[in-house]
Amino acid sequence: MITRNDIEKSNFKNVWVIAEVDRGIIQPVTLELLGSARTLANKRNCEVWVILLGHSIQHPELYAYGADVCVVIDDIRLNHFIDELEANVLTRLIKKYQPEIILCGATSRGRALIPRVAVLTYCGLTADCTQLDIDPDNGDLLQTRPAFGGNILATIRSSDHRPQIASVRPRVMKAMTLNPDRDGILIMESIDPRDEINNKKVVEVFHDTQSAINLADAEIIIAGGRGAHGKAGFELLRQLAQKVGGAVGASRAAVDSGWIPYTHQVGQTGQTVQTKIYIACGISGQIQHLVGMQSCDLIIAIDKNPDTPMMQMADIAITGDMFEILPELINEINQR
Amino acid sequence: MKIVVCIKQVPASNDAKIDPQTKRIIRDAVKSILNPFDNYALEEGVRLKEKFGGEVIALTMGPLSAEAILREAIALGVDSGILLSDRTFGGSDTWATSYVLSKAIEKIGNVDLVICGKQAVDGDTAQVGPGIAAHLNWQQATYLMEIRRTDERKILTKRLHENGYDLCEVTLPAVVTVVKGINTPRVPTLKGRLASLKSDIPIWTPVDIDANIVQLGLNGSPTRVVKTEPPAPRSSATVKIKGSPEHCAQELIHQLRLRSIL
Ligand SMILES: Cc1cc2nc3c(=O)[nH]c(=O)nc-3n(C[C@H](O)[C@H](O)[C@H](O)COP(=O)(O)OP(=O)(O)OC[C@H]3O[C@@H](n4cnc5c(N)ncnc54)[C@H](O)[C@@H]3O)c2cc1C
Numbered sequence A: 001m002i003t004r005n006d007i008e009k010s011n012f013k014n015v016w017v018i019a020e021v022d023r024g025i026i027q028p029v030t031l032e033l034l035g036s037a038r039t040l041a042n043k044r045n046c047e048v049w050v051i052l053l054g055h056s057i058q059h060p061e062l063y064a065y066g067a068d069v070c071v072v073i074d075d076i077r078l079n080h081f082i083d084e085l086e087a088n089v090l091t092r093l094i095k096k097y098q099p100e101i102i103l104c105g106a107t108s109r110g111r112a113l114i115p116r117v118a119v120l121t122y123c124g125l126t127a128d129c130t131q132l133d134i135d136p137d138n139g140d141l142l143q144t145r146p147a148f149g150g151n152i153l154a155t156i157r158s159s160d161h162r163p164q165i166a167s168v169r170p171r172v173m174k175a176m177t178l179n180p181d182r183d184g185i186l187i188m189e190s191i192d193p194r195d196e197i198n199n200k201k202v203v204e205v206f207h208d209t210q211s212a213i214n215l216a217d218a219e220i221i222i223a224g225g226r227g228a229h230g231k232a233g234f235e236l237l238r239q240l241a242q243k244v245g246g247a248v249g250a251s252r253a254a255v256d257s258g259w260i261p262y263t264h265q266v267g268q269t270g271q272t273v274q275t276k277i278y279i280a281c282g283i284s285g286q287i288q289h290l291v292g293m294q295s296c297d298l299i300i301a302i303d304k305n306p307d308t309p310m311m312q313m314a315d316i317a318i319t320g321d322m323f324e325i326l327p328e329l330i331n332e333i334n335q336r
Numbered sequence B: 001m002k003i004v005v006c007i008k009q010v011p012a013s014n015d016a017k018i019d020p021q022t023k024r025i026i027r028d029a030v031k032s033i034l035n036p037f038d039n040y041a042l043e044e045g046v047r048l049k050e051k052f053g054g055e056v057i058a059l060t061m062g063p064l065s066a067e068a069i070l071r072e073a074i075a076l077g078v079d080s081g082i083l084l085s086d087r088t089f090g091g092s093d094t095w096a097t098s099y100v101l102s103k104a105i106e107k108i109g110n111v112d113l114v115i116c117g118k119q120a121v122d123g124d125t126a127q128v129g130p131g132i133a134a135h136l137n138w139q140q141a142t143y144l145m146e147i148r149r150t151d152e153r154k155i156l157t158k159r160l161h162e163n164g165y166d167l168c169e170v171t172l173p174a175v176v177t178v179v180k181g182i183n184t185p186r187v188p189t190l191k192g193r194l195a196s197l198k199s200d201i202p203i204w205t206p207v208d209i210d211a212n213i214v215q216l217g218l219n220g221s222p223t224r225v226v227k228t229e230p231p232a233p234r235s236s237a238t239v240k241i242k243g244s245p246e247h248c249a250q251e252l253i254h255q256l257r258l259r260s261i262l
């Protein structure tokens, strides 16, 4: 059973980032987390540590992006994502080094791992943060996150517990500009036999070949709805996405019609996205779709009907047929 | 197989109102529904039972009115429902909620599989499923698109992630969370509806599940909501473009230039 221990807050120091490592490659969200951790650590006058769990990790020295200490466990048993093993390893490292703040990516992996760690350490965890700050009086992390599909912003504290843990949405925080002069300390750790209790096994990994860029990593999403009328419409969206280096999103209506897999669905029962640009083509903008994308920076809508909720809320609303406008747009981009 | 499906009652619309005092969501103001993701969790539980035999139990922690979603679950084919309701449960964050649910699962006893939805649409945290697994020290698998039973004590799961999916072998007992694509939920039958009306739904309190009172509700929750506010409104008014397709495309490029995007 997990019970709460009275803690001495001043024993907890430094800001940790849990790196996201996929088959040895450090994922971009890690650099964003480091950027955010650096800002917090400067306010708190402490160090940034990054924890890397994986196998054959390439270039784990992340000092140039803001880390002061890199803790690495490079082990074949960490090649695939095993929630229990990583959670046990982290819990042990947390007890050993006692960080004050831990940041983790709000990715499918981070959102599976970090709640497990938060329960095992009896710590507060705030999911999907979009803003982080420090209360200078007591070191409390002020964690702001959207709830109710972005209709409310809630600020959350965890004053009586340390470390304070937050998962952070990808693409929200800014990575530091690379500073090759920064240096730091490398700490090599290893898996303890006790970490391995109760593990499962990953049998095989498949990668979506249909879309080179996934929704979470994209800066631009080109999304289609019932107005895309079928697979041909999505082919057009894919062409534009390829041109601009974006990903393809979809409304539920398009997914339910079988034009594109569920992994592309944006909205209440799909993914929540927060990209720089979101182009909605033939999506009317029912509330269940809007809650998944209304926090994007720039929203562009293309629809035959100028009166839809999406056309009303968009920053730029183009009235017209997507089958006529998109080829013109691709043309224009080609000419540049 | 003995299966528990955790379900949550959520506000029907995202027009949430906030109590200025407690900073918590006012739940009485709007109509409540079953969390949409939990519908897939229920369907998956019922399908596994139909294939392999056993029992499916729906479990929820919430106000007395949450009984409604348990009856809905029974109408969909679940055998019975249990309501965890007590003043001391109020204000629980995901740590305390997953603690309470895990204690109830221990009390039910001999459970092989716990199924949760991917996330609840009010809080959007996706923490309760892994939280329950951690409290029980069971294996977990999240964002599942498929569950296959491979032997008495094992399931093969298809886990969705950003770049595709993986196949993961999980040893029971375990906690899983499911996404929308995993199945198509059925609509309740007349027989199911009648069963749901007749069913007795027990109400469990902290004593019934042998919960440690200091780990419940606001007291047991490590997080506190200290402020809630609406997000900043979208800054600009809508720029409207219409005309020939060529004009629309050029005008859009122009607009992107103005914003220094191109
Ligand atoms: C519990 C629940 C959960 C849900 N979750 C989600 C979710 O996660 N994501 C989601 O998207 N939806 C979700 N929905 C469904 C949602 O309510 C809408 O039904 C759905 O978003 C509508 O999709 P759409 O906008 O593509 O279709 P429609 O509403 O039919 O809109 C199609 C639009 O295309 C336009 N159009 C047609 N032809 C053209 C053309 N040639 N060129 C340009 N425009 C054209 C039309 O004018 C129209 O505005 C959910 C619903 C429920 C009840």
Ligand SMILES: Nc1ncnc2c1ncn2[C@@H]1O[C@H](COP(=O)(O)O)[C@@H](O)[C@H]1O
Binding pocket: B006, B007, B008, B035, B037, B038, B041, B059, B060, B061, B062, B094, B097, B101, B115, B116, B117, B118, B119, B120, B121, B123, B124, B125, B126, B127, B128, B129
């Ligand atoms: N109060 C609750 N009672 C029962 N199950 C819950 C409760 N809260 C959350 N869950 C389950 O946990 C899942 C994830 O919820 P959340 O972590 O709140 O996003 C839901 O889909 C439910 O299956």
